[in-house]
Amino acid sequence: MRSVISDILSEGGIDVVAQAKNGREAVKAVREHEPDVVTMDVEMPEMDGIEAVERIMAQHPTPILMLSAHTDEDADVTFEALQKGAVDFFTKPGGEVSMEMSRLKDQLVDIVLTVAEAEPRTEADATNTNAAADVATESYGGQPTLVIGSSTGGPTVVEEVMSSLPLSASLRILVVQHMPGGFTGRFAERLDARSEYDVSEARDGARIGGGEALVAAGDRHMEVANYSHGRLRVSLTDDPPVNSVRPSVDVTMRTAAEAIDDALIGVILTGMGEDGADGIRALKERGGRTIAQDEASSAVFGMPKRAIETGCVDTVTSVESIPAAILDAVPQEAY
Structure with a gap:
């Protein structure tokens, strides 16, 4: 070898x-x-x-x-x-x-x-201050959906972000990490163990509501098939790779923008290539909030850079500050 x-x-x-x-x-x-x-x-x-x-x-x-x-x-x-x-x-x-x-x-x-x-x-370097404990008293609303896209250097960063998100935000989370089949199931288990959210590997037809998350299965695109009453359903496809990858962040973000009429948040983390740039554009055009990891904290600044170059990213910040930026984008509960 x-x-x-x-x-x-x-x-x-x-x-x-x-x-x-x-x-x-x-x-x-x-x-x-x-x-x-x-x-x-x-x-x-x-x-x-x-x-x-x-x-x-x-x-x-x-x-x-x-x-x-x-x-x-x-x-x-x-x-x-x-x-x-x-x-x-x-x-x-x-x-x-x-x-x-x-x-x-x-x-x-x-x-x-x-x-x-x-x-x-x-x-x-993964300081992970666990913002979940600091913001647990906040009151959130809006039934927000969070779509996270990452590639090279991403798994540990996704873990860091997920572990800092409080269950009280009641996010519906979709994670697209460029990763082959056979690894995404284990990745979902790690996220489930390290966060307050119920995380699983996506299956065709899987549904999630607030407080739940899906990780795109290796070598399958994850599309948001429909959304109703705060619950979304995904479908998995064997369609050709997009941006030379499958699963593709663009596919998930684009279909989320088409299907979901509640609050949307898109995050692009470290990774090579341009996957996610078109997805961020679609989320922004739909009225979603968009976030990209900064160059200093990215292992590879390819994906965040391309997303930022679209002009559709609202916030560029370090990995440590991304959980707070996500929570800032979650609508507050109306009284």
């Missing part, structure tokens, strides 16, 4: 400065070579990927791309690595390693180049 990956990256114009057969060697190699980016396996002898990520981020913060298998166990470990500071992950294919990896070489080269440009964010 090391040889195959090194060959792919070298052929893609990337200078591979070192290889390491375990986490201990990886930590030493990062210290000696100071690379722009590290590809890190999850399972390794002597020192696994989790400990290696933790040590690298403590000693010499460097953008790290995790290589993960399509298993529940690897999914759990991958999310832990992201929590420790890894920027993103790439799923290793099954079957014959060399042939399958070669088939995905363009994707691997692209994501390594993207992660190399990311600003590493250590676990300590």
Whole structure:
């Protein structure tokens, strides 16, 4: 696997400065070579990927791309690595390693180049002041729907935002994180455990009301099919990728703008590419409030930048201030 990956990256114009057969060697190699980016396996002898990520981020913060298998166990470990500071992950294919990896070489080269440009964010950076406790006494109304879109660097940021939203705001939350199938279910479980909201992976025909959230299923677009009496229903489709991704933030935001006649809030977080820009425009034209993560706190400023360039973003702020910006956009209960 090391040889195959090194060959792919070298052929893609990337200078591979070192290889390491375990986490201990990886930590030493990062210290000696100071690379722009590290590809890190999850399972390794002597020192696994989790400990290696933790040590690298403590000693010499460097953008790290995790290589993960399509298993529940690897999914759990991958999310832990992201929590420790890894920027993103790439799923290793099954079957014959060399042939399958070669088939995905363009994707691997692209994501390594993207992660190399990311600003590493250590676990300590996720301060998460948990605004939920501070604003629980507020009275909210308007049956608001919140649509969150994110990509590279997004999972931990989404967790941070979700954990700071009080249940008293009674949001209906739709999360679109660029993530392959097999990982979105685990991601939904993490959000469910870390927030006051009831979070689940979206199923075709799923309905949610206030205090509930859906995470778009990997490799399926999530559309808002209808909305009535404060409850919305989603449908999942296998339509072609939009902006080269599926699920697409644009699809969910656009259909939310078409179907929902109550308060709408759109948030674009860290990520590569332009997905979400058209969705933000659709929400704004519908009268929704729009928020984008600022460059300083974004691992990759691609998606927020493109959204901001539409001229349809109301608020640009740090990840720590996004929960407060969301709550500012929620209508107050009328007396």
